[in-house]
Amino acid sequence: MDIKDFVEKFAEQFEETDASMFTPETKFRELDEWSSLIALSIIAMVDEEYDVTLKGDEMRSANTIQDLFDIVKNK
Amino acid sequence: MENYNPFSLKNKTILITGASSGIGRATAIECSMLGANVIITARNEERLHETLSMLDISERQQHQLILADLTESDEIDKIANNISLLDGFVNNAGVGMSKPIQFIKEGDLKEIFSINTYAPVLLTQKILKKKKINKGASIVFTSSIGGNFTVTAGRALYGMTKGAIHNFMKYCALELASRQIRCNSVNPGMIETPLISSGTLSSEDIKIDMEKYPLKRYGKPQEVAHAITYLLSDAASWVTGHALVIDGGLTLK
Numbered sequence: 001m002d003i004k005d006f007v008e009k010f011a012e013q014f015e016e017t018d019a020s021m022f023t024p025e026t027k028f029r030e031l032d033e034w035s036s037l038i039a040l041s042i043i044a045m046v047d048e049e050y051d052v053t054l055k056g057d058e059m060r061s062a063n064t065i066q067d068l069f070d071i072v073k074n075k
Numbered sequence: 076m077e078n079y080n081p082f083s084l085k086n087k088t089i090l091i092t093g094a095s096s097g098i099g100r101a102t103a104i105e106c107s108m109l110g111a112n113v114i115i116t117a118r119n120e121e122r123l124h125e126t127l128s129m130l131d132i133s134e135r136q137q138h139q140l141i142l143a144d145l146t147e148s149d150e151i152d153k154i155a156n157n158i159s160l161l162d163g164f165v166n167n168a169g170v171g172m173s174k175p176i177q178f179i180k181e182g183d184l185k186e187i188f189s190i191n192t193y194a195p196v197l198l199t200q201k202i203l204k205k206k207k208i209n210k211g212a213s214i215v216f217t218s219s220i221g222g223n224f225t226v227t228a229g230r231a232l233y234g235m236t237k238g239a240i241h242n243f244m245k246y247c248a249l250e251l252a253s254r255q256i257r258c259n260s261v262n263p264g265m266i267e268t269p270l271i272s273s274g275t276l277s278s279e280d281i282k283i284d285m286e287k288y289p290l291k292r293y294g295k296p297q298e299v300a301h302a303i304t305y306l307l308s309d310a311a312s313w314v315t316g317h318a319l320v321i322d323g324g325l326t327l328k
Binding site for chain 1: 173174175177178228229275276277278279280
Protein backbone atom coordinates (compact mmCIF):
# COMPACT_ATOMS: atom_id res chain seq x y z
CA MET A 1 0.00 0.00 0.00
CA ASP A 2 1.33 3.35 -1.05
CA ILE A 3 0.24 6.65 0.54
CA LYS A 4 0.64 8.63 -2.68
CA ASP A 5 -1.62 6.22 -4.48
CA PHE A 6 -4.13 6.31 -1.61
CA VAL A 7 -4.28 10.13 -1.63
CA GLU A 8 -4.91 10.02 -5.38
CA LYS A 9 -7.76 7.54 -5.07
CA PHE A 10 -9.15 9.54 -2.17
CA ALA A 11 -9.10 12.71 -4.30
CA GLU A 12 -10.89 10.92 -7.16
CA GLN A 13 -14.06 10.76 -5.06
CA PHE A 14 -14.36 14.56 -5.22
CA GLU A 15 -15.64 16.49 -8.22
CA GLU A 16 -15.04 20.15 -7.33
CA THR A 17 -12.07 20.17 -4.99
CA ASP A 18 -8.75 20.72 -6.78
CA ALA A 19 -6.30 17.80 -6.65
CA SER A 20 -3.66 20.10 -5.13
CA MET A 21 -5.79 20.29 -1.97
CA PHE A 22 -5.09 16.65 -1.16
CA THR A 23 -2.02 15.64 0.84
CA PRO A 24 -1.59 13.05 3.60
CA GLU A 25 -2.07 15.90 6.10
CA THR A 26 -5.39 17.09 4.61
CA LYS A 27 -8.16 17.26 7.18
CA PHE A 28 -10.74 15.95 4.78
CA ARG A 29 -13.82 16.70 6.85
CA GLU A 30 -12.98 20.40 6.66
CA LEU A 31 -13.23 20.44 2.85
CA ASP A 32 -16.29 22.32 1.55
CA GLU A 33 -17.26 19.43 -0.69
CA TRP A 34 -17.16 16.79 2.07
CA SER A 35 -20.53 15.07 2.50
CA SER A 36 -22.00 11.84 3.79
CA LEU A 37 -22.24 10.61 0.19
CA ILE A 38 -18.51 11.19 -0.31
CA ALA A 39 -17.90 9.33 2.96
CA LEU A 40 -19.81 6.40 1.46
CA SER A 41 -17.73 6.69 -1.72
CA ILE A 42 -14.52 6.51 0.31
CA ILE A 43 -15.81 3.39 2.10
CA ALA A 44 -16.73 1.82 -1.26
CA MET A 45 -13.37 2.82 -2.80
CA VAL A 46 -11.44 1.24 0.11
CA ASP A 47 -13.51 -1.92 -0.24
CA GLU A 48 -12.94 -2.09 -3.99
CA GLU A 49 -9.23 -1.16 -4.10
CA TYR A 50 -7.92 -2.63 -0.83
CA ASP A 51 -10.52 -5.27 0.00
CA VAL A 52 -11.00 -3.71 3.44
CA THR A 53 -14.43 -3.08 4.96
CA LEU A 54 -14.40 0.21 6.84
CA LYS A 55 -17.02 0.81 9.51
CA GLY A 56 -18.61 4.22 9.96
CA ASP A 57 -16.98 4.63 13.36
CA GLU A 58 -13.50 3.90 11.96
CA MET A 59 -14.06 6.49 9.26
CA ARG A 60 -15.12 8.93 11.94
CA SER A 61 -11.99 8.40 14.05
CA ALA A 62 -9.71 9.57 11.21
CA ASN A 63 -8.98 13.28 10.86
CA THR A 64 -6.42 13.29 8.07
CA ILE A 65 -6.03 11.17 4.95
CA GLN A 66 -2.90 9.70 6.59
CA ASP A 67 -5.01 8.61 9.62
CA LEU A 68 -7.40 6.79 7.32
CA PHE A 69 -4.53 5.25 5.36
CA ASP A 70 -3.10 3.87 8.62
CA ILE A 71 -6.47 2.38 9.61
CA VAL A 72 -6.85 0.67 6.23
CA LYS A 73 -3.23 -0.54 6.26
CA ASN A 74 -3.60 -2.10 9.70
CA LYS A 75 -6.83 -3.96 8.95
CA MET B 76 -65.57 -9.15 27.74
CA GLU B 77 -62.76 -10.96 29.47
CA ASN B 78 -61.60 -12.83 26.41
CA TYR B 79 -62.35 -10.10 23.90
CA ASN B 80 -59.30 -9.64 21.66
CA PRO B 81 -59.75 -8.96 17.94
CA PHE B 82 -55.95 -8.95 17.64
CA SER B 83 -55.63 -12.54 18.81
CA LEU B 84 -53.69 -14.98 16.61
CA LYS B 85 -54.88 -18.04 18.46
CA ASN B 86 -55.10 -21.20 16.32
CA LYS B 87 -53.34 -19.49 13.43
CA THR B 88 -50.17 -20.94 11.90
CA ILE B 89 -47.74 -18.24 10.84
CA LEU B 90 -44.48 -18.51 8.86
CA ILE B 91 -41.84 -15.82 9.49
CA THR B 92 -38.63 -15.49 7.44
CA GLY B 93 -35.54 -13.76 8.81
CA ALA B 94 -36.60 -14.76 12.31
CA SER B 95 -33.09 -15.00 13.78
CA SER B 96 -32.84 -11.31 14.71
CA GLY B 97 -34.35 -7.84 14.55
CA ILE B 98 -37.90 -7.38 13.29
CA GLY B 99 -38.28 -11.07 12.40
CA ARG B 100 -37.40 -12.28 15.87
CA ALA B 101 -39.63 -9.68 17.55
CA THR B 102 -42.49 -10.67 15.23
CA ALA B 103 -42.07 -14.36 16.04
CA ILE B 104 -42.18 -13.60 19.77
CA GLU B 105 -45.23 -11.33 19.49
CA CYS B 106 -47.09 -13.86 17.30
CA SER B 107 -46.46 -16.58 19.87
CA MET B 108 -47.64 -14.32 22.69
CA LEU B 109 -50.86 -13.71 20.77
CA GLY B 110 -51.39 -17.47 20.61
CA ALA B 111 -50.11 -18.40 17.14
CA ASN B 112 -48.24 -21.54 16.14
CA VAL B 113 -45.09 -20.07 14.67
CA ILE B 114 -42.80 -21.46 11.96
CA ILE B 115 -39.51 -19.61 12.01
CA THR B 116 -36.85 -19.71 9.34
CA ALA B 117 -33.42 -18.10 8.83
CA ARG B 118 -29.91 -19.20 7.91
CA ASN B 119 -28.11 -18.70 11.25
CA GLU B 120 -28.71 -21.86 13.25
CA GLU B 121 -27.57 -20.60 16.64
CA ARG B 122 -29.58 -17.39 16.58
CA LEU B 123 -32.63 -19.13 15.14
CA HIS B 124 -32.59 -21.62 18.03
CA GLU B 125 -32.27 -18.66 20.37
CA THR B 126 -35.46 -17.20 18.86
CA LEU B 127 -37.21 -20.56 19.25
CA SER B 128 -36.33 -20.62 22.94
CA MET B 129 -37.90 -17.15 23.35
CA LEU B 130 -41.32 -18.14 21.96
CA ASP B 131 -44.34 -18.34 24.24
CA ILE B 132 -45.93 -21.78 24.69
CA SER B 133 -48.53 -20.99 27.34
CA GLU B 134 -51.36 -21.85 24.93
CA ARG B 135 -49.67 -25.16 24.07
CA GLN B 136 -48.65 -23.80 20.70
CA GLN B 137 -46.57 -25.99 18.41
CA HIS B 138 -43.63 -24.04 17.03
CA GLN B 139 -41.39 -25.20 14.22
CA LEU B 140 -37.90 -24.23 13.09
CA ILE B 141 -36.64 -24.58 9.52
CA LEU B 142 -33.03 -23.73 8.80
CA ALA B 143 -32.81 -22.38 5.24
CA ASP B 144 -30.85 -20.04 3.01
CA LEU B 145 -33.39 -18.11 0.94
CA THR B 146 -30.84 -17.35 -1.76
CA GLU B 147 -30.92 -21.04 -2.80
CA SER B 148 -34.01 -22.10 -4.75
CA ASP B 149 -33.95 -25.67 -3.41
CA GLU B 150 -33.97 -24.26 0.12
CA ILE B 151 -37.08 -22.24 -0.76
CA ASP B 152 -38.59 -25.55 -1.93
CA LYS B 153 -37.58 -27.10 1.39
CA ILE B 154 -39.54 -24.48 3.33
CA ALA B 155 -42.62 -24.81 1.12
CA ASN B 156 -42.51 -28.62 1.45
CA ASN B 157 -42.04 -28.70 5.21
CA ILE B 158 -44.69 -26.26 6.38
CA SER B 159 -48.24 -27.02 7.35
CA LEU B 160 -51.17 -24.99 6.03
CA LEU B 161 -50.58 -21.29 6.75
CA ASP B 162 -52.95 -18.63 8.08
CA GLY B 163 -50.23 -16.00 8.04
CA PHE B 164 -46.96 -15.48 6.25
CA VAL B 165 -44.41 -12.76 7.01
CA ASN B 166 -41.86 -12.15 4.25
CA ASN B 167 -39.34 -10.39 6.40
CA ALA B 168 -35.77 -11.56 5.63
CA GLY B 169 -33.67 -8.76 4.21
CA VAL B 170 -30.23 -7.21 4.06
CA GLY B 171 -28.97 -3.65 3.67
CA MET B 172 -26.30 -2.18 1.42
CA SER B 173 -25.01 1.38 1.08
CA LYS B 174 -23.08 2.30 -2.05
CA PRO B 175 -22.93 5.36 -4.28
CA ILE B 176 -24.12 4.49 -7.79
CA GLN B 177 -20.65 4.64 -9.39
CA PHE B 178 -19.56 1.72 -7.16
CA ILE B 179 -22.48 -0.63 -7.86
CA LYS B 180 -21.37 -3.98 -9.25
CA GLU B 181 -23.39 -6.71 -10.90
CA GLY B 182 -22.56 -8.96 -7.94
CA ASP B 183 -24.03 -6.41 -5.50
CA LEU B 184 -27.26 -6.30 -7.50
CA LYS B 185 -27.49 -10.08 -7.54
CA GLU B 186 -26.74 -10.37 -3.83
CA ILE B 187 -29.25 -7.85 -2.53
CA PHE B 188 -32.04 -8.59 -5.03
CA SER B 189 -31.67 -12.28 -4.32
CA ILE B 190 -32.51 -11.97 -0.64
CA ASN B 191 -34.70 -8.81 -0.54
CA THR B 192 -36.75 -9.33 -3.71
CA TYR B 193 -36.38 -12.72 -5.39
CA ALA B 194 -36.73 -14.72 -2.17
CA PRO B 195 -40.07 -13.25 -1.05
CA VAL B 196 -41.47 -13.48 -4.59
CA LEU B 197 -40.33 -17.08 -5.08
CA LEU B 198 -41.37 -18.24 -1.63
CA THR B 199 -44.82 -16.71 -2.10
CA GLN B 200 -45.05 -18.38 -5.51
CA LYS B 201 -44.08 -21.80 -4.13
CA ILE B 202 -46.49 -21.59 -1.20
CA LEU B 203 -49.36 -20.68 -3.51
CA LYS B 204 -48.46 -23.36 -6.05
CA LYS B 205 -48.28 -26.02 -3.36
CA LYS B 206 -51.54 -24.75 -1.89
CA LYS B 207 -50.01 -24.33 1.54
CA ILE B 208 -52.05 -21.28 2.42
CA ASN B 209 -55.58 -21.11 3.79
CA LYS B 210 -58.47 -19.09 2.49
CA GLY B 211 -58.64 -15.87 4.51
CA ALA B 212 -54.91 -15.89 5.27
CA SER B 213 -52.80 -12.76 5.60
CA ILE B 214 -49.43 -12.09 3.94
CA VAL B 215 -47.22 -9.30 5.24
CA PHE B 216 -44.07 -7.98 3.55
CA THR B 217 -41.39 -6.09 5.45
CA SER B 218 -40.72 -3.29 3.02
CA SER B 219 -39.23 0.09 3.97
CA ILE B 220 -39.89 3.80 3.75
CA GLY B 221 -36.58 3.79 1.80
CA GLY B 222 -37.23 3.67 -1.93
CA ASN B 223 -40.98 4.06 -1.40
CA PHE B 224 -41.49 7.16 0.71
CA THR B 225 -37.96 8.55 1.06
CA VAL B 226 -34.90 8.68 -1.18
CA THR B 227 -31.48 8.79 0.52
CA ALA B 228 -28.15 9.21 -1.30
CA GLY B 229 -26.16 5.98 -1.37
CA ARG B 230 -29.20 3.76 -0.83
CA ALA B 231 -30.17 3.01 -4.46
CA LEU B 232 -29.57 -0.75 -4.19
CA TYR B 233 -31.64 -1.15 -1.05
CA GLY B 234 -34.38 1.23 -2.19
CA MET B 235 -34.80 -0.58 -5.52
CA THR B 236 -35.31 -3.95 -3.82
CA LYS B 237 -37.86 -2.48 -1.42
CA GLY B 238 -39.62 -0.60 -4.22
CA ALA B 239 -40.02 -3.90 -6.05
CA ILE B 240 -41.48 -5.57 -2.96
CA HIS B 241 -43.85 -2.65 -2.41
CA ASN B 242 -45.24 -3.19 -5.91
CA PHE B 243 -45.28 -6.99 -5.69
CA MET B 244 -47.39 -6.70 -2.54
CA LYS B 245 -50.06 -4.81 -4.48
CA TYR B 246 -50.22 -7.40 -7.27
CA CYS B 247 -50.46 -10.15 -4.65
CA ALA B 248 -53.30 -8.30 -2.92
CA LEU B 249 -55.26 -8.07 -6.17
CA GLU B 250 -54.63 -11.60 -7.42
CA LEU B 251 -55.32 -13.29 -4.09
CA ALA B 252 -58.38 -11.25 -3.13
CA SER B 253 -60.73 -13.82 -4.67
CA ARG B 254 -59.48 -16.28 -2.04
CA GLN B 255 -59.93 -13.68 0.71
CA ILE B 256 -56.15 -13.68 1.20
CA ARG B 257 -54.99 -10.23 2.25
CA CYS B 258 -51.57 -8.78 1.41
CA ASN B 259 -50.02 -5.72 3.02
CA SER B 260 -46.64 -4.30 3.88
CA VAL B 261 -45.01 -2.56 6.79
CA ASN B 262 -42.64 0.25 5.92
CA PRO B 263 -40.36 1.09 8.82
CA GLY B 264 -37.99 4.00 9.19
CA MET B 265 -34.70 3.28 10.95
CA ILE B 266 -35.06 0.47 13.45
CA GLU B 267 -32.49 -0.48 16.05
CA THR B 268 -31.43 -3.83 14.58
CA PRO B 269 -28.06 -5.48 13.85
CA LEU B 270 -28.43 -4.07 10.29
CA ILE B 271 -27.56 -0.55 11.46
CA SER B 272 -25.04 -1.13 14.24
CA SER B 273 -22.71 -3.03 11.91
CA GLY B 274 -23.11 -0.59 9.07
CA THR B 275 -21.47 2.35 7.38
CA LEU B 276 -22.97 4.95 9.72
CA SER B 277 -20.82 6.09 12.65
CA SER B 278 -22.44 6.55 16.06
CA GLU B 279 -22.15 10.30 15.46
CA ASP B 280 -24.02 9.97 12.12
CA ILE B 281 -26.71 7.95 13.88
CA LYS B 282 -27.19 10.64 16.53
CA ILE B 283 -27.59 13.32 13.85
CA ASP B 284 -29.96 11.13 11.83
CA MET B 285 -32.17 10.45 14.85
CA GLU B 286 -32.74 14.19 15.22
CA LYS B 287 -34.55 14.14 11.85
CA TYR B 288 -37.31 12.02 13.38
CA PRO B 289 -40.13 14.06 14.99
CA LEU B 290 -40.25 11.44 17.77
CA LYS B 291 -36.47 11.95 18.19
CA ARG B 292 -35.44 8.31 18.18
CA TYR B 293 -35.24 5.20 16.01
CA GLY B 294 -37.90 2.53 16.25
CA LYS B 295 -37.67 -0.74 18.10
CA PRO B 296 -38.21 -4.13 16.41
CA GLN B 297 -41.21 -4.77 18.64
CA GLU B 298 -42.89 -1.59 17.40
CA VAL B 299 -42.83 -2.95 13.85
CA ALA B 300 -43.84 -6.41 15.07
CA HIS B 301 -47.02 -4.92 16.55
CA ALA B 302 -47.97 -3.52 13.16
CA ILE B 303 -47.28 -6.89 11.54
CA THR B 304 -49.39 -8.77 14.10
CA TYR B 305 -52.23 -6.31 13.52
CA LEU B 306 -52.12 -7.02 9.77
CA LEU B 307 -52.02 -10.76 10.47
CA SER B 308 -55.00 -10.62 12.79
CA ASP B 309 -58.72 -10.61 12.02
CA ALA B 310 -58.77 -6.99 13.25
CA ALA B 311 -57.39 -6.11 9.80
CA SER B 312 -59.87 -8.27 7.88
CA TRP B 313 -60.82 -5.47 5.45
CA VAL B 314 -57.29 -4.16 4.99
CA THR B 315 -55.51 -5.30 1.84
CA GLY B 316 -52.99 -3.76 -0.56
CA HIS B 317 -51.95 -1.29 2.11
CA ALA B 318 -48.43 0.00 2.81
CA LEU B 319 -48.33 0.88 6.50
CA VAL B 320 -45.69 3.47 7.37
CA ILE B 321 -44.06 3.17 10.81
CA ASP B 322 -41.45 5.88 11.02
CA GLY B 323 -41.75 8.06 14.11
CA GLY B 324 -43.11 10.80 11.85
CA LEU B 325 -40.06 11.05 9.56
CA THR B 326 -42.07 11.29 6.33
CA LEU B 327 -44.14 14.19 7.74
CA LYS B 328 -41.24 16.43 6.87
